[in-house]
Amino acid sequence: MFDDVFGMMSLCTENFRGGVRDSFGASIITDVLEPILMEIDSFRSFNEEFKRHAFNIDQVLEEARAIQLKAFGGAL
Structure with missing residues (x-):
């Protein structure tokens, strides 16, 4: 999702950058668009880390369920 x-934001930024002809346009890139790109990149990293943790949690839960079934014979 964040990718x-x-x-899309990178493409928009590059398209905008191609049309910049003055310092005002350059400041929009520096002060607005590039920080937005950095935030989106941070969200991408956070999302990947979240997915890794969720996967690990799912694995541990699955192992716990298997142990529980062995220990109690499936009767709870």
């Missing part, structure tokens, strides 16, 4: 947003 798509980052790609």
